[in-house]
Amino acid sequence: MVNFLQLLVLGLLAGGVYVGVGVGFGLVWGVLNIVNLAHGALVMVGGYLTWTLFTRLGLDPFLSLPLDALLLFTIGYLLQRGVINRVIRAPLLFTFLLTFGVNLVVINLLLLLFKSDFRSVTPSYAGAGLELGVLVIPFTRLGALVVALLLAAGLAFVLNRTRTGLAIQAVGADRDAAQLVGIDLRHTYALTFALGAACAGVAGGLITLIQAITPTAGEPYTLQAFVVVILGGLGRVTATVAGGLLFGLIEVFGQSIPGSGSVYANAIAFGLLVLVLILRPQGLMGRLR
Amino acid sequence: MAAAQLELRQVTKRFGGVAALDGVSFSVPPGQIFGIIGPNGAGKTTLLNCISGVYRLDGGDVLWQGASIAGRAPHRVAALGIGRTFQVVKPFASMTVRENAAVGALFGSAEAHLPPRQAFERADEVLELVGLAGKAALPVTALTIPDRKRLEVARAVATRPRLLLLDEVMAGLNPVEVDEALEMVRAVHATGVTIVLIEHVMRVIVGVCDRALVLHYGRVLAEGEPRTVLKDRRVIEAYLGERYARQQGG
Amino acid sequence: MLRAAFTTKPTEGGRRWRRLFLLLGGVVLLYGLLAPLTSLDALQSAGFPLLADKLWFRIATATAMFVVLASAWNLVGGLTGYAAFGNVAFFGIGAYTCGMLISRAHWPLFLALPLAPLASAAFAALVGVPLLRLRGHYFAVASLGVGVAVGEVIQNVEYRGTPVFGGSTGLFLPIFSVDNRDLVFYFLMVGAAALTIGVTWLVLRSRFGYGLIAIRENEEAAAVMGVNTTAYKVAAFALAAALTGLAGGIFAQWNVFINQENVFPIEYNVQMILMALVGGAGTLFGPLAGAVFLYMLIQFLSGSLPVSLDLPFLPSDARPVLAQVILGLLLLVTVIFVPRGVIDFFGGQSRLSLAYLRRSLRETSV
Numbered sequence: 013m014v015n016f017l018q019l020l021v022l023g024l025l026a027g028g029v030y031v032g033v034g035v036g037f038g039l040v041w042g043v044l045n046i047v048n049l050a051h052g053a054l055v056m057v058g059g060y061l062t063w064t065l066f067t068r069l070g071l072d073p074f075l076s077l078p079l080d081a082l083l084l085f086t087i088g089y090l091l092q093r094g095v096i097n098r099v100i101r102a103p104l105l106f107t108f109l110l111t112f113g114v115n116l117v118v119i120n121l122l123l124l125l126f127k128s129d130f131r132s133v134t135p136s137y138a139g140a141g142l143e144l145g146v147l148v149i150p151f152t153r154l155g156a157l158v159v160a161l162l163l164a165a166g167l168a169f170v171l172n173r174t175r176t177g178l179a180i181q182a183v184g185a186d187r188d189a190a191q192l193v194g195i196d197l198r199h200t201y202a203l204t205f206a207l208g209a210a211c212a213g214v215a216g217g218l219i220t221l222i223q224a225i226t227p228t229a230g231e232p233y234t235l236q237a238f239v240v241v242i243l244g245g246l247g248r249v250t251a252t253v254a255g256g257l258l259f260g261l262i263e264v265f266g267q268s269i270p271g272s273g274s275v276y277a278n279a280i281a282f283g284l285l286v287l288v289l290i291l292r293p294q295g296l297m298g299r300l301r
Numbered sequence: 302m303a304a305a306q307l308e309l310r311q312v313t314k315r316f317g318g319v320a321a322l323d324g325v326s327f328s329v330p331p332g333q334i335f336g337i338i339g340p341n342g343a344g345k346t347t348l349l350n351c352i353s354g355v356y357r358l359d360g361g362d363v364l365w366q367g368a369s370i371a372g373r374a375p376h377r378v379a380a381l382g383i384g385r386t387f388q389v390v391k392p393f394a395s396m397t398v399r400e401n402a403a404v405g406a407l408f409g410s411a412e413a414h415l416p417p418r419q420a421f422e423r424a425d426e427v428l429e430l431v432g433l434a435g436k437a438a439l440p441v442t443a444l445t446i447p448d449r450k451r452l453e454v455a456r457a458v459a460t461r462p463r464l465l466l467l468d469e470v471m472a473g474l475n476p477v478e479v480d481e482a483l484e485m486v487r488a489v490h491a492t493g494v495t496i497v498l499i500e501h502v503m504r505v506i507v508g509v510c511d512r513a514l515v516l517h518y519g520r521v522l523a524e525g526e527p528r529t530v531l532k533d534r535r536v537i538e539a540y541l542g543e544r545y546a547r548q549q550g551g
Numbered sequence: 552m553l554r555a556a557f558t559t560k561p562t563e564g565g566r567r568w569r570r571l572f573l574l575l576g577g578v579v580l581l582y583g584l585l586a587p588l589t590s591l592d593a594l595q596s597a598g599f600p601l602l603a604d605k606l607w608f609r610i611a612t613a614t615a616m617f618v619v620l621a622s623a624w625n626l627v628g629g630l631t632g633y634a635a636f637g638n639v640a641f642f643g644i645g646a647y648t649c650g651m652l653i654s655r656a657h658w659p660l661f662l663a664l665p666l667a668p669l670a671s672a673a674f675a676a677l678v679g680v681p682l683l684r685l686r687g688h689y690f691a692v693a694s695l696g697v698g699v700a701v702g703e704v705i706q707n708v709e710y711r712g713t714p715v716f717g718g719s720t721g722l723f724l725p726i727f728s729v730d731n732r733d734l735v736f737y738f739l740m741v742g743a744a745a746l747t748i749g750v751t752w753l754v755l756r757s758r759f760g761y762g763l764i765a766i767r768e769n770e771e772a773a774a775v776m777g778v779n780t781t782a783y784k785v786a787a788f789a790l791a792a793a794l795t796g797l798a799g800g801i802f803a804q805w806n807v808f809i810n811q812e813n814v815f816p817i818e819y820n821v822q823m824i825l826m827a828l829v830g831g832a833g834t835l836f837g838p839l840a841g842a843v844f845l846y847m848l849i850q851f852l853s854g855s856l857p858v859s860l861d862l863p864f865l866p867s868d869a870r871p872v873l874a875q876v877i878l879g880l881l882l883l884v885t886v887i888f889v890p891r892g893v894i895d896f897f898g899g900q901s902r903l904s905l906a907y908l909r910r911s912l913r914e915t916s917v
Contacts, residue, residue: 100916101917
């Protein structure tokens with residue numbers, strides 16, 4: 013029973029990162045109809061900024077998160093405006109390949125800048141945790157979960173309560189109609205991608221608290237973000253939050269099965285993906301598009 | 302009366318909670334031209350999708366020469382000899398006009414399934430029939446809308462159907478083009494094909510159909526000889542009144 | 552879908568290009584096939600700046616391998632229009648089938664080799680049935696997942712504590728002892744490439760091929776025309792898998808050592824697609840041209856060719872990384888400006904011009 017509780021807590025904590033990675037990915041996919049294969053690479057850009065600020069200036073990783081968001085927002089805006097907007101109406105294979113090209117460029121630029129060594133961020137409280145009876149909840153993971161949930165809430169607020177957010181939703185619902193009511197398509201697309209990238213940046217900052225990073229460490233997160241979004245259902249932030257937490261739980265419980273270990277992380281993610289796609293293509297909470 | 306070639310019994314199809322088709326029944330004897338009319342959203346295209354296997358039925362049955370074909374995959378329905386066109390044309394865009402028609406002859410009903418060489422010969426015959434012979438070598442993207450509709454018919458005829466379902470092949474055409482299209486339908490019918498025709502244009506129904514059926518909100522409102530049906534008081538009241546009067550006047 | 556992005560008529564200039572291209576292609580092909588027979592001795596002593604023997608064989612064999620991968624992908628991605636991102640799984644399964652049969656069961660190569668494509672095709676048919684029901688992004692990512700997952704499973708699967716497929720150490724095959732080993736593998740791989748092109752040629756002329764293209768252009772219309780779409784898609788998937796698996800099987804014995812990293816590399820997935828796309832997806836020779844061009848470019852950029860460009864300010868260990876950056880940029884430029892591949896220019900469909908680039912940009916951007 014204690015074991016079960018521990019796994020439950022660990023699963024939810026692990027889910028925090030998936031929520032962070034998933035919301036930005038889901039936004040870009042839902043609105044722009046782009047499966048952004050560079051998402052994991054953008055996550056790592058955020059991670060490296062946090063790492064650089066921590067090792068050079070001693071800045072607390074949680075405090076560097078807004079800077080991660082800002083940097084990635086800028087990169088995301090320019091990327092969409094300058095590059096991805098050029099193929100947005102092409103068949104999906106093209107946007108797919110394009111974002112893979114971006115992925116390749118970003119990862120290898122990171123390799124040139126930071127080498128392939130493992131980098132970790134270890135603030136003074138890294139080893140400390142909240143003790144609840146026999147359960148120990150590491151502060152960093154708890155913080156990551158809280159930040160991820162705040163991030164999702166913030167994104168939901170922007171999308172549902174601000175002019176820009178409504179414009180983004182309008183574009184997602186019907187591109188032509190949105191244009192007819194006077195929405196600047198190029199700008200709105202770029203803003204959407206920028207928001208998605210900013211979320212990725214924050215997620216990257218959070219990931220440095222949980223694991224050592226390398227330039228390629230973001231790649232698994234792309235596939236996982238895809239699964240998280242499908243699991244929850246495309247098109248709603250709350251659905252992605254549910255998907256992310258659930259994915260964390262499935263991962264933790266899956267790894268606790270004796271013998272399987274953590275080596276099958278991708279196989280589990282993929283198996284789950286196909287299962288959900290076939291049994292419930294609209295996701296747990298989603299509407300069929 | 303001859304035995305029915307196609308028969309629908311209480312066909313029902315729902316989307317969410319809305320019944321797009323609600324207990325539709327009718328039968329078409331071989332050799333007829335059978336017209337189906339109704340306003341937008343009446344369920345006409347849904348009906349064709351139910352016959353051709355694109356949709357699964359939520360109730361009722363579709364019979365082909367007395368045997369149920371409900372739930373069969375579209376390619377198996379095509380293999381029986383039921384061809385169809387799409388209201389919104391769906392050409393194979395990267396192919397030439399001739400190749401498009403040839404695909405119909407390569408696959409289609411069990412009697413078609415020609416090897417490539419004969420399929421292209423068949424495609425040429427069919428393009429002649431619908432009046433596209435001169436444009437066989439063009440890419441489909443170079444065709445006008447009326448020509449694309451002809452190609453849609455050509456492709457379906459190339460499958461050697463015994464029953465052809467035509468979905469608004471004359472919508473959006475001008476009067477001259479409608480006359481040409483009517484001639485095309487008669488020419489196809491003359492090759493011995495039963496035709497079910499969905500139309501908006503009254504002149505077409507009265508002009509070529511042996512029988513007509515009025516669909517309204519997924520239900521059969523009236524069925525019979527076209528002129529009688531169109532004079533039916535319920536039909537005029539429910540749907541045709543204003544529109545038909547205008548057409549009679551103009 | 553790919554070819555139909557926009558339509559252009561053949562131009563006079565285009566036809567001239569095409570003739571030139573065919574001539575050039577013929578010469579290169581002839582040279583490629585005959586050069587190994589001469590061992591290049593005469594040319595080398597004459598002082599031509601040619602590659603050392605071993606290197607030439609390695610590069611030529613690997614090029615042929617990528618011709619197989621790109622052309623096989625073309626059957627699914629180019630003709631059927633399903634963006635398969637996990638074909639490397641078939642390569643790996645082929646390699647491991649051959650590897651296991653030769654190293655563990657001690658089968659001779661030519662008995663084991665035919666089983667590699669069979670195993671890959673069987674696997675493709677099995678996963679293809681659920682996978683090919685998915686469309687668009689869903690199919691693309693699910694197939695990507697297959698590529699990743701299969702490699703992971705093969706590396707990690709254990710039976711009573713010992714790894715079944717060699718685990719993370721991989722598999723070592725006994726060296727295939729025969730005179731002119733390089734030559735044998737070179738011709739095996741070229742044979743596989745020729746087979747793949749031949750199969751594509753047959754498919755393009757058959758009912759099967761027209762069915763696949765009809766599915767690509769409009770799946771619903773294809774079904775109503777009488778195309779058994781599920782069966783056709785799975786068949787195309789399995790056919791591509793068989794050819795890819797054959798290349799994998801040859802690779803296993805050629806390379807002598809296989810592990811997860813060298814037979815399930817994710818970057819192959821994208822490289823084969825890029826090759827097909829650069830050359831011209833959906834065409835017969837596009838993937839061939841793309842594979843030759845791109846493989847040479849990648850090797851050149853990463854400094855594996857004797858002829859190379861020296862960048863003064865760059866440390867030599869950064870070269871492969873920089874090669875990847877350039878490859879990524881090339882991917883961007885291709886996707887944005889030359890969506891239908893360079894084969895168009897040589898195939899007499901259109902001419903490479905500023906107007907062409909502008910138009911392809913306008914076609915797809917907001």
